[in-house]
Amino acid sequence: MDHEVIMAGFGGQGIMLIGTLLTYAGKEEGKAVSWLPSYGPEMRGGTANCAVCVSDDSIASPVVVEPTAAVVMNRPSYEKFKNMVQPGGALIVNSSLVPDEEIRGDIEVYRIPANDVARELGSDRVANMVCLGALLGAREIVKVETVISVLRKVISQRHHSLLPLNEEALWRGYRLVKA
Amino acid sequence: MDHEVIMAGFGGQGIMLIGTLLTYAGKEEGKAVSWLPSYGPEMRGGTANCAVCVSDDSIASPVVVEPTAAVVMNRPSYEKFKNMVQPGGALIVNSSLVPDEEIRGDIEVYRIPANDVARELGSDRVANMVCLGALLGAREIVKVETVISVLRKVISQRHHSLLPLNEEALWRGYRLVKA
Amino acid sequence: MEKRVVFKEDHCKSCELCISVCPKKIIRLRTELNRLGYHPAYVSDEDQEKCISCALCARMCPDAVIQVWRP
Amino acid sequence: MEKRVVFKEDHCKSCELCISVCPKKIIRLRTELNRLGYHPAYVSDEDQEKCISCALCARMCPDAVIQVWRP
Amino acid sequence: MIPVYTRPKSLTDVVTHYCPGCPHGIAHRLVAETIDELGIQERTVGVASVGCSVFSYNYFDVDFQQAAHGRAPAVATGIKRVNPECIVFTYQGDGDLASIGMAEIVHAAVRGENITVIFINNAIYGMTGGQMAPTTLVGQKTTTSPFGRDPSTQGYPVKISELLSTIKGAHYVARFSLHNPANIQRAKQGIKKAFQNQIEGKGFSLVELLSTCSTNWGMTPQNALKWLEENMIPEYPLGEFKTGEGE
Amino acid sequence: MIPVYTRPKSLTDVVTHYCPGCPHGIAHRLVAETIDELGIQERTVGVASVGCSVFSYNYFDVDFQQAAHGRAPAVATGIKRVNPECIVFTYQGDGDLASIGMAEIVHAAVRGENITVIFINNAIYGMTGGQMAPTTLVGQKTTTSPFGRDPSTQGYPVKISELLSTIKGAHYVARFSLHNPANIQRAKQGIKKAFQNQIEGKGFSLVELLSTCSTNWGMTPQNALKWLEENMIPEYPLGEFKTGEGE
C-alpha cells in the first residue's frame, strides 16, 4: 500500500512531531518513507503542515497533492485540505477546534475532540497524539506499538517522563476510531 | 584614402593629444574619423598609444591592427609597432630616444630627433608636435593648417600662450620630412 | 456600560505582556480560543470599574489590541 | 672608490623625493634617460665624500633605489 | 469617556504575523504614533528590510518599499534624493543593519543622508530561525553558536550606536529599550526626535531599540523582556549618543 | 663599509608600476623590512586588494592572494582560518577599505580576526583615475567632486581609525603618515607592532598610513607630501588609537 498523508494545524500543536513519528515508525517497520514539511516564517504564528509518505516499495515523489489521509487540527487547515483528500480517503478532524458541518460523502470523516480528550488526560499538548492515534485507527499505516517504540528515540530525554501520557493519548485516539 | 594611424610613446609624451588633434582636424576637413585610445593603469608610468582613422567615406572599425602609418616616440613603442605597419606604410621614429638600427625595407621610415628639435625650440614638451608634423609631411592625412586651427579648440585656454611654440614645432617636423 | 479598557480580541495573541504590567491585575485570558488560535486577553465587565486608565497595558501591547478611556 | 650612497638607477623614476630630504643637497638628476624614460637620481663620485650616511634619502625613496653605507 | 490611548491611524487594521509578545509590534506602534503626531502620513515613505519585519509595509498605512537584505539605507537614499520633500525611514533588524548592511548604514551616516533609521536590536536573527547576530551577547546560545558565542572565534557584540557616533554626518544617534512602559515611552520620544530632525533637514538620525525574540530565545515573552533588561542593557547602555549639538 | 640601509630581501627585484614618488612604494618597503626583521618571510601570506596596489604581489617575495575589491579582510580570514600559523596581512587603499569594503573591515575587527591590515589613505581613488574617496577632504576637487567635496550631499571624510577603535575585537589601531623620513620611521614601528601582535595571537591590528597620489591630485610628489602634511594631518590626527591595553 502507498500511504500519502498530510498533517496540518497551528504552529504550536505538534504537527511536525506526529509527522516525524509516523515517518520513523514506517522506517522501523521496513517501509519506504519520506517526510516533507512546510517551512519558513509562515509557520510563525500561522499554520504548519507536513506530508508523510509510507510505502511498501519505493517513493517516487515526496510531494503529496491528493492525500490518502489527512489530519487537520485547526480550522484553517480543515478549510485548506478537506477537499484535497482522495475519494475513499480518510480525514481526521480535531472537532475541539473545527465546528461540525456538512461535508463531501466520498471520504471517511472522523471527528475527534482531540483537545478535549487531551485536557481530560491532563495536558492540552497531547492533542496531536490523540489525532495520530485516530489516524492509525482509521488507516493501518503502521502499528501503534511501533510509534510508541520510536517515541523514546524521537522525544528528547528530558521529556521522557511524559512518555506514558503520550502513549495513553495515542491509544485513546486509536480506540475512538476503532470503537 | 583610408588612413589608419597608430601613435605611441611614454605616458607623459602627449601621445593622446596629437591623436586627438589629428582626429579633430580630420573631422574639420569633413572626413570620417575615429579615435581609440589604449586606456587604464598600464598608462601609469608605462606606454600609451592611440589609433586614429581618417577616411574619405566611412569607418567600419576603429580598431587598427595593420596601420598605414605609425608614430613611435619611445623605444618600447618602436619595438611593439615596427613590424605591424602595412607594407608601403610610413613609420615616424623619435630618434632622440630610439637608437638607429637595420629595419625592414618595405616601409618608409623617417627618423626624427623629436626631443632634440623640441629642446632646441625651447621645450621638451613639444616633441609630440614635431612628430605629428613629420607624420603629416610623410602622409597627407590632413593639412598642417587644419591642425593649427583646431589646436586652439583642443588646448585649454590657459595654455594658449604656448600656441606659437606648438605651431612652430609642427612645421619643423613637417619640414624635416618634406625637405 | 462604558468600558475604560477595550480589547480588540481577535488581534490578541495571549502574550500576557498587558497582564504583566497592569498595576490593578485585572486582565485575564479567556478559556476560548480566538480565530488566531489564542486565548485572548480581556477585562471583565465587573473589573472595568477597577481600571485606573493608566494605559500601561495599551503602551505595552505589541499588537495594538488595547484602547483606553477615562471617564 | 667605495661609495656611501648607491643608486639602482634603472629603478629610479625621478620623483626627486630623495633630493628634497638630503641634508647635504648632493643628489642630482642625470640628463640622460634610463630605460624607464626617467632621468635617474645619482650622487656624483666627488660628492660621495660629502654624504654623511644619514640614509634619509633611502628611507624616503618609494622605489627602494638607494642603499647607504658608512665607512 | 475621554480617550487615553487609541490605536494610531497610521497603523492598518490587520493582525501582524509577529509572534506573541514580539516587540516589533511595539516599535511599529511607536512609529505610527509619531507619524500621526507629526502629521506626515501623506508624505512618509517607509523602507522595509529583510527580517521578521519584512512585511512591515502591511502594517503602516503609508507608501513603502521593500529593500534587499541590508540595503534599506541605500534604497532610502534613492527615494530621498528623488523626493526630498518625503519623510523617509528605514526599519531594520540587527542582522539586516549590523551584519550584511554594515557598509550601507555607515555610508548613509557618512553622507549625512537626511533619513530616519529605526533599528531593532534583538541580539539574534529572528526570521531565519535564531542564528547568531553580530549583536548576540558573549556566551549566548543560538543555532549557529550552539555552545554560546565564543569571542575568540566569533568576536564581541557590535555596538552600532557607539560606532555610528564617531561619524560626523550622523546627527542623532540614540539607544532605547522596549522592555517596559516607561522605557517604551522614552523610546517614543527618541523616535519622534529622529523624525523631527528629518523634517528640519538636520541629516541622519538613528534610533536603536533593544528588543527580544522570545521564539528564538526560547523564553516566554515576559521572561524575554526580563532577560533583555538584565543582560542586554548592561552590554548596550541606553542613552543619546549623539544629538547634533555643537556641530 | 658598514651597511646603513639596504634593500629588504622580502622585496622582489622588479620596478614597480607606481607613479614617480608614490608612497605605495614606501609602504611596501616598510612592510618588507618588517617581514625581514621578524623573520617571517616563509610563513607570511599577503592579500592584495583592488587599487593601484593590485599588483603588490609582484613586489613582495611571499605567498600572495589577490582579493576582490574591498574583500581583502574576508579573504585574509579564509586564509588565516585554514592556516593559523601563517602571518596574514592585507594591503588596501581607502577606496577599497573605507568604501566598498566597509562591512568586511568592520566585521574582521568585530571577529577580532588575528590578521594585520595595512591601510593606505591617500584621500582619492588612484587606479581608476582620481575619483572622490570616502576619505577625500571637504572641498577637495576630484573627478567626481569637480566642484570640491560638498558635505551637504557627499558627507564628511570617514575616519577609519577612530571608527574601528570603538570595536572591542580591534586590538591595535593606529594612524601614521608617510610624508617625511621621521614619520616614515614612526610608521615603520607601528607596522612592526601590528605584525608582532599577530605573531603573539593578539587579534586584529590595523595601521592607517596617510599617503599621497600626486598623479591624481595634480601635484609634484614633493608638493603632494606638503599638501598631505598641511591638509590631511589636521583632519586625520596621527597616533595610536587603540593599543589593546586594559582589555
Add this chain to the structure above:
Amino acid sequence: MSESLLMKGNEALAEAAIRAGCRFYFGYPITPQNEISEYMARRLGEHGGVFVQAESEVSSINMVYGAAGAGGRVLISSSSPGISLMQEAISYIAGAELPCVIVNMSRGGPGLGGIQPSQSDYFQATKGGGHGDYRMIVLAPATIQEGCDLMATAFELADKYRNPVMVLGDGMIGQMMEPVVFPEVLDATELPPKPWATTGAKGRKRNIISSIYLDPEELDAHNWRLEEKYRKIRESEVRYEVLHGDDAEWFFVAYGTVARICTAVIQRLRKEGVKAGLIRPISLWPFPDEAFEKVADRAKGFLTVEMSTGQMVEDVRLAVNGRKPVYFYGRTGGAVPTPRSVERRLRDMMDGKVPSQTDYFDRVGGAK
C-alpha cells in the same frame, strides 16, 4: 538637428541620457566607464539632477531601486565585476517591476581579469545573472551614435514595460571618440506619469514596491504575469540590422563593436565576389530570431564572431535550430578579433575546414 560633435563614447552616452530626461545617476568608479560618472558629476546638477557616488556597486544599484521606485528616471553604469555585484538587486528590480537603465561597459573576465573590451557578459545580461525567472531588455550599440540613440530608447522601454534595460557596450565604445549628433533635450514634463511610485500617499491609496510573495500560488501567478510581459516584449521589441540580406550566403553574426570589424571584412570579401552578409542583433534580449528565419533557407552557414569563448552562439543555434551549420570564432580578454583572422575563419568555413557548431566546443584553436 544639432551639428555633430566629437565625443568620447562614455561622455556621449551620459549626455544622451541627460537629453533623454535622466535626472538621477548612481555610480561607483570602475574602468572603463568612469567618464560616465565624471560627466554626470559635472553636468547633472546644471539640469537640476542628482549625482551620487555610492560606497559600492551593491549600494548604488539599491539606490537605483529606491530612486526608480520613487518615480525618478534613473541611470547607473558600471563594468563587468561591478555588474556581477548587482545581480541580487537587478533581480529585485525586475521582480518589483521598476524602470531603470543600466550601462555595462564590459571588460575582460573572469575575476578581476583586465580592463580591455570584451563581450563575455552576454550570458549574464541575456539569461539573467541573478536568481529567479526574469528578463532584462539588452541593447548593444555598435557606434557611439547608435549608443546615444539607444539610450533614449532604453529609457522609453524601461518606463513602457516597467523593466530594467541594459545598454551593453564594451571598453572600446566607451573609450573611443567619433562624431555624434544629439537629439534635442527632452521636455522632462512630458515623461509618462508613474502613479505607482512611492511619492507619499497623498489623496490616494498607499503604494507598495515589493518583490516578496510568500504564497507559492501568488508567486507563481506573479511569475507568469511577468512572463506574459516578456512575451509582449519578445513580440514588439526585437531590433537588428542585416547587411546584404537579399543575396548573402555566408552570414557573420556579431553585435556591438565586433560587428564593425565584420563589416570591414565583408567589404573586402564582397570585392572578391564572396557573398558575405551580416546579422547584427541590436536587442540581445529579445534575441532577433526572425532575422534568421528570413535568411535560413538561402544561407549556407553562420559564423558567430564574439569577444568571448562563445556565448551568443547558443542563441544563434537556438534561432537556426539545426537547419544550417553554425560556426564560431572568438577572441577574449581585450584581444580583438582582427579582420584578417575573421576573414580566414570564414574562408576556412566555406572550404568546410572548421568543425560545425554542433561540436564547436573544439574551438580552442580560436585563440590563435
Add this chain to the structure above:
Amino acid sequence: MSESLLMKGNEALAEAAIRAGCRFYFGYPITPQNEISEYMARRLGEHGGVFVQAESEVSSINMVYGAAGAGGRVLISSSSPGISLMQEAISYIAGAELPCVIVNMSRGGPGLGGIQPSQSDYFQATKGGGHGDYRMIVLAPATIQEGCDLMATAFELADKYRNPVMVLGDGMIGQMMEPVVFPEVLDATELPPKPWATTGAKGRKRNIISSIYLDPEELDAHNWRLEEKYRKIRESEVRYEVLHGDDAEWFFVAYGTVARICTAVIQRLRKEGVKAGLIRPISLWPFPDEAFEKVADRAKGFLTVEMSTGQMVEDVRLAVNGRKPVYFYGRTGGAVPTPRSVERRLRDMMDGKVPSQTDYFDRVGGAK
C-alpha cells in the same frame, strides 16, 4: 556500509560534506538551507574543522576564496538571493582556479520572492551569473541519498579540475527527510596535495593566487586555457540517468525533485501502455547532450518539466538541435508541478495539442 538514517536533506548534505573531508565552512543565514550552517556549527568542531558565520554572502564567498586558495577543503551554502550576491566572487574563484563546493538550495524568485522550492536559478548556475567566460560544474541531486553521494563527487571534481562545483538543490530536498546511508569518513590525510596553495613560501618559490591579466594577449591565453579545461570536463564529467531509454517514445526531461514527480507519472502512464521515459540530467553543466543523441531517432518528442518559466529547456533544444519537437511545462515560485498536470500536459502533447517548443514562448498557459 553503515545503516540507513532518517535525516533532513540539509543536515545529510552537511554530514556528507564532513565525511568527504570538508573542514571549512563559511555561511550566512538564509532559508531554506539554514540547517546546513547549523549542523556545521554543531559538528565541524568535533572534526577539527572551522565554522564561520560571515557578515554577508559577499563576505562568506570571499572567505571561501581565501580558504580555498590556502588549500582548505571548503564548503559554502546559501539560497537564491544569497547566491546572486556571490556572483563576482564566483567569477574570481573560477578565474583564479580555486576548488570549492557551493550549495544552492534554491527558492522562488525573482527578488525576495518566496522560500519554497524552485529551479529558476538554472541559467545563473549553468551559464554563469557572473562576468566573463567561466564555467561551474553543476550537480543536481533528486534524492537525499544522491545528494550525499554527489557531495563527495563535488569535492573530488573541484580538486581535480581546480574549479568551483555547485550542488544545486531546492527547498524541498533541503527540508525533506528520507533514509540515507553514509559512506565511511574519508581519511583527510589522503586528500590530494595542493602545491599551489598559499601556505607560506617555505622551501619553494612563492605561490600567487590571482585572476588579473592586464595584457589582453595573456588574458586571452588564460581564457582559452580555461576553455580547454572546460572541454575536458565536458568530455569526462557528464552525468545523467535515463528511464526506459530502450523503448520510450515520449521523454520527460527533468532534474532534481521534479524528476521524481515525472517518475511517478511515468509509472502511472506505463500501466496504461504509454511508452513514456525520462532523461534526468544529473550534471546540469556539463549538460548531457549524449543522452539525447542516443534516443533522438526513436523519440517522438521531449517534454521538459521545470519549476521555472523555462530555462533548462534551452539546453534541451540545443541538444536536440531541431530533430524532434521539444515541449515545456513549468510551475514557479514554490508551486510544484502536480503529477496530474504533468500527465495531462504529456497527453496533450501526444495529441498534438500543445505548441511545439519553437514557439514555446506561448507558455503562459503553463501556469494553470
